[in-house]
Amino acid sequence: MALANLPPAPVSDVECEMIQVVPDACRKVADYLRRHPIPEDVEDQMLPSVSPELAGNYLFLLVAICHQTTPQGNPPPPPLVGTVAGVSRKGWDYLSAKLQEVVTTSQELLTPSTWATVTGPDLTAIFRDATNGERLSDPEGRAGLVRDMGEKMTAARWTCLHDMQNAVGSRVAELLPALAQFHAYRDPVQKKSLFLLSLMRNSKLWDFPDPESLGPPVDYHEVRGHLRLGTVQVVSDVLEGKLRSQTEVTPEEDLAIRRAVFSAIMRIAEELKVTPSQMHYLFWNIFRTCCKREETHCAACPAGCGLVQRYRPLTVHSVGPASCPFSPVCSSAGQHLKYVEHYHRTDYY
Ligand code: SF4
Structure with missing residues (x-):
């Protein structure tokens, strides 16, 4: 599927000096995800009984x-x-x-x-x-x-x-x-x-x-997850410091971070020949359950792991217990210090 050149994708030189997509890491994640079919993007919630x-x-x-x-x-x-x-x-x-x-x-x-x-x-x-x-x-x-x-x-x-x-x-x-x-x-x-x-x-x-124009709606779970995965890399020491200390970022830094994550998801979708929306739903579901701010399932998913059923096959690995689907390819797996999404007060998301 040829993906459209969507509006949020272009990243300025200034933004590249803050954060960049890491093509090799995106390819590695895509290659790993090829083991399983990527589930269709479906909504788990019902609509109200109205017209x-x-x-x-x-x-x-x-x-x-x-x-x-x-x-x-x-x-x-x-x-x-x-x-x-x-x-x-x-x-x-x-x-x-x-x-x-x-x-x-x-x-x-x-x-x-x-x-x-x-x-x-x-x-x-x-x-x-x-x-x-x-x-x-x-x-x-x-x-x-x-x-x-x-x-x-x-x-x-x-x-x-x-x-x-x-x-x-x-x-x-x-x-x-x-x-x-x-x-x-x-x-x-x-x-x-x-x-x-x-x-x-x-x-x-x-x-x-x-449908190829429907890009991923990047939210904070995906920002956190992609920072941890290493599919995006912080270049600016100033931004790195703000992320580590949870100091509020500027509106420009917020846009740079989210545009980089947007581009990483687009790149992985293109590698896998699936829609950006399919990739968004996969990342969003996995990060919000297996890769929370304070609790990560790098080594094993606990009994109460809330990952929805259609993504569970991805938690099964060739060795070891069921764990976060990305644990074999994630640069933060098992690390004590992990990124948390940036702090920014906004009504954009
Ligand atoms: S391996 Fe760990 S840090 Fe990496 S995405 Fe999974 S839960 Fe998060």
Whole structure:
């Protein structure tokens, strides 16, 4: 599959002086992954029981406010956690399940006219958990993103994402610029936009004539994992120091890091002749379960390893117990000191 030259891929000389892709390491990871078929990218979550148009709006709203749900800091603020339908959840899992529960009975929350008037206290109330209380950080900022969507959708006379698609076209290359007009989706590395389009396709709400243009929505789990794998290498001593001390990086450094990881994922996808989205889902699922900030499965996956079933065959190695799929090729495997994703306060991701 020939991959498109996607917008976030070009990396400037200045960014190359901060962090670079390591082609040999990418090739090594790709060669190792060839042992198993790469699972298709599918979504494990269900959509709310609403019309396809409102289901699209549910994803549009959900992704717009999905950033930094497990915040960093010293000390880190408490993560977003809670219980939905008797199941304890964290971060994205709680955000999506809770919103799904609420909109099933309050469908007006999925309309641009409601978004245009949403307030911080509204969002706080929606995501309040009976046991853990109010954990959603920056509700005012998130509400501002939602109001911006409501106002712009209303001005364009679009009642749903499908109206936007009818106006601008069905190609990824047409939809990405249209999404960038919304403040929530303005990230130059397009994390939320690419994530939304992945969800729309994997939930079977949309299909794209140019799937090769759907790049990976790089999130912090993938940044952490690729820094540890060695598929990207920090060049700048200043940036290295910030990563090691967890000092906040600049917006330029944040973009450089995420663009490098984006390019590494694209390169590995191209080596394996799979879509960037397939690679994203593989990396995201593995890093968020086997390669957490404080807990790594380099030597063995514990009994309660939460890796979803379709990626489990990758944890089986020729010798030794089941462990992180990357343990034979990872430059950090078994190392005491491991990178953690960079610290940067943003609503891009
Ligand atoms: S081998 Fe260890 S450090 Fe490397 S990706 Fe796996 S869990 Fe993370």
